[in-house]
Amino acid sequence: MGSRKSETGVAPPPDTTPPADGFVPAHATRSATIHLHAPPDRVFPLFTPEGERLWVPGWLPRYLWPTDGAAQVGMTFLTEHEGRETTWMVADFDPGRRAVYTRVTTGLSAVRVEVLCAPDGDGTAANIRYDYVGLTPAGNASIEQITETRYAEWMDEWERAVNAYLATGFAAHHG
DSSP: OOOOOOTTSOOOOOOOOOOTTOOOOOEEEEEEEEEESSOHHHHGGGGSHHHHTTTSTTOOOEEEESTTOOOOTTOEEEEEETTEEEEEEEEEEETTTEEEEEEEETTTEEEEEEEEEEEETTEEEEEEEEEEEESSHHHHHHHHTOOHHHHHHHHHHHHHHHHHHHHHSSOOOOO
């Protein structure tokens, strides 16, 4: 986005006027490191949209660009969960190390997801960070449900599922 500049060439101050309806978006950041039993070059591809199909039951991204599902900056795809469509875009991509996704679920939330993989002995430490912003009262309510405890449980599920896939080549069923 370009910046707006006044006639003096200086950007005007941001608009901090509270919304007329009184809505204030909720914001939450959650982060956890999971430990995976393979090196980053084997683990990292599992955190791409196509790679997640291998270990996440029901994960069915629909690729808009590029249509072959090749992960790269600007890649855009759709998913559906509980009757809601979510639009995703790859914001940053450093193969083998880091991926940043943004996603928007209309009428609910905007989310930034960052996956950072690093060697950890003969395995990988994968830090998974989510930044959530509510777009509506319903979005705020959904964010309030993502407590530190619930997020840790969810990341434990990821750790078990990815390690099961690495060990067997098959997706484990997790909640």
